[in-house]
Amino acid sequence: MDPKKTNYHAQQNIDQIEKMREVLENLPPFCKQFFRGISDTTSERTRLAYAYDIRVFFEYLHDCNKSLQHMEIRQFPLSVLEQLTREDIEEYMEYLGYYKKDDKEYTNDERGKKRKLASLRSFYNYYYQAELIEKNPAVLVPMPKLHEKEIIRLDPAEVAILLDQVEDGTGLTTAQKRCHQVTKGRDVALLTLLLGTGIRVSECVGLDIEDVDFRNNGIRIIRKGGYEAVVYFGEEVEKALRDYLEVRHHMIPQSGHENALFLSMQNKRISVRAVENMVKKYSATVTSLKKITPHKLRSTYGTTLYKETGDIYLVADVLGHKDVNTTRKHYAALEDDRRRYAARQVRLREDLPGKSN
Numbered sequence: 001m002d003p004k005k006t007n008y009h010a011q012q013n014i015d016q017i018e019k020m021r022e023v024l025e026n027l028p029p030f031c032k033q034f035f036r037g038i039s040d041t042t043s044e045r046t047r048l049a050y051a052y053d054i055r056v057f058f059e060y061l062h063d064c065n066k067s068l069q070h071m072e073i074r075q076f077p078l079s080v081l082e083q084l085t086r087e088d089i090e091e092y093m094e095y096l097g098y099y100k101k102d103d104k105e106y107t108n109d110e111r112g113k114k115r116k117l118a119s120l121r122s123f124y125n126y127y128y129q130a131e132l133i134e135k136n137p138a139v140l141v142p143m144p145k146l147h148e149k150e151i152i153r154l155d156p157a158e159v160a161i162l163l164d165q166v167e168d169g170t171g172l173t174t175a176q177k178r179c180h181q182v183t184k185g186r187d188v189a190l191l192t193l194l195l196g197t198g199i200r201v202s203e204c205v206g207l208d209i210e211d212v213d214f215r216n217n218g219i220r221i222i223r224k225g226g227y228e229a230v231v232y233f234g235e236e237v238e239k240a241l242r243d244y245l246e247v248r249h250h251m252i253p254q255s256g257h258e259n260a261l262f263l264s265m266q267n268k269r270i271s272v273r274a275v276e277n278m279v280k281k282y283s284a285t286v287t288s289l290k291k292i293t294p295h296k297l298r299s300t301y302g303t304t305l306y307k308e309t310g311d312i313y314l315v316a317d318v319l320g321h322k323d324v325n326t327t328r329k330h331y332a333a334l335e336d337d338r339r340r341y342a343a344r345q346v347r348l349r350e351d352l353p354g355k356s357n
Contacts, residue, residue, distance in 0.1 A: 007259070008206045008269065009222050016044040023051040027058060028076040034126045043225060053119035059101065060092055081127060082135040089141045093117060110144040117143060151330055152290050154300045159195060161286050166191055171285030182265065187278060189244035190262055190270075193219075194294060196237035198301030198319050200224065201275050201294035208259040209248070212241060223320045231318065299330070306331050 024032060031054065035047055042050075058073045061080070065088075068076065096108040096116060108116065117138070124138040154162065165171065166187050169180040180187075194204060203221040211220040218232045233241075253260060253267050260269035275294055283292045290296075298319070306315045316327035 008208070009226070012206075013044045016048045020044070020048050020051055023048070023055055026073060027051070027055060028074055028078070028080075030078045034123055037126055037130075038122070049115075050119045050122065053116045054123055056096075056116065057092065057120055057123075060095055060099075064091075064095065078127065078132060081124060082133040082137075084137050086137045086140040089117075089120070089137050092120075093141065093144075110146050114144045114146065117141060151299050151303075152292065152296050153303045154290070154292065154296070156304075158286075158290075159300065162282060162292075163188070163192065163195075165286050166282050172281075176281065179265065185244045185247045186262055186270075187282070189240040190275065191279070191282070191297070192237050192240040193233070194297045195301060197231050197233050198298045198305070199231055200298065200320070201272050203320075204294075205262065205270050205272055205275060207261040209245070209261050210259065212245075212261065214238065214242070225322070229320060302327070302331065 020035070024035070031051075035051070038047065038050075058076065061068050061076070062071070062073050063069070068080070093113055093116075096113050098105070098107050100106070121138045124133075124136045127133045128136040167184070169177055169184065172180055190204065193199070194201070197219070199219075199221055203223065206222055207219060213219070213230075216230075216232070217234070217238055218230045220228060220230055223229050248261070248263070251263055251267060253263055257263065257268045262270040264270045264274055279292060279294050279297070283290075302315050302319055305318065306312065309315070312328055312331065313324055315331065316324040319327065321327045
């Protein structure tokens with residue numbers, strides 16, 4: 001792979017490694033063994049998420065467990081893990097629903113609790129399988145039951161309204177209109193790309209100019225998990241990208257950002273947060289639209305593709321889902337609609353003249 005291509009993603013990994021080291025400085029030393037042990041099977045991003053979750057767990061023990069309040073977290077021995085009971089873990093789960101830390105309030109819904117319990121289970125399981133502890137109370141606590149949420153998607157009319165809004169800028173404030181004059185081409189291209197390919201916002205901001213191939217109408221991206229893939233786009237995306245690149249070639253990027261496809265107002269590679277704010281800004285000006293995020297644009301693309309093709313495996317492949325069951329879970333309602341449609345198409349007997357029902 002071209003070294004230039006890995007710069008952005010390599011830097012992301014470096015940033016996550018540095019954050020991980022900062023978190024580990026405040027955790028018991030034995031935690032480092034766990035993160036070394038899972039390094040070959042998880043990404044930097046996943047390990048950092050585990051570290052944040054486990055930090056919350058140890059902070060809870062320090063603040064709420066009377067037998068541990070006299071010790072600094074870094075002094076906790078490994079034996080602390082097997083001294084806890086199922087009830088202790090259940091009390092921790094209850095605590096996660098609402099707590100305060102450094103004058104800030106935190107809440108976790110069922111999904112947040114499930115993720116933190118999954119992190120804790122992995123943590124415990126590592127030491128249990130390594131025969132470093134004899135008890136594993138985390139595995140005794142059942143996972144929170146998730147209530148399925150309706151996936152918010154845009155229908156074709158809403159997509160058209162949104163893109164029209166991005167192009168003409170009506171409804172923006174005076175200050176926003178001044179920015180819009182500068183960023184219009186970029187914003188149209190970026191949102192058209194998200195809606196027309198279903199790529200993740202993190203994949204989008206990592207794009208370099210050289211990743212766009214107009215000969216085959218494809219873009220080369222680094223997927224979640226670090227592998228490379230090519231995603232293809234249609235004529236609308238092609239036009240938006242070509243129009244933007246005419247402007248982009250006249251821009252002078254800051255050092256280190258020369259290859260970035262999408263630039264910020266500061267001529268640096270645009271960030272995930274900036275794209276999230278951009279989507280929020282435009283959607284807020286269109287009152288008929290649902291509250292949308294970049295991920296909802298991805299859901300919109302997946303819905304449209306599935307309705308047009310009926311091929312759940314194709315949708316999974318294009319969206320970059322490693323497990324088709326992930327895709328099936330998100331689009332189960334659409335599959336049910338298709339099954340109902342199939343039932344209505346089959347007639348076993350024609351109604352006979354004069355036959356009463």
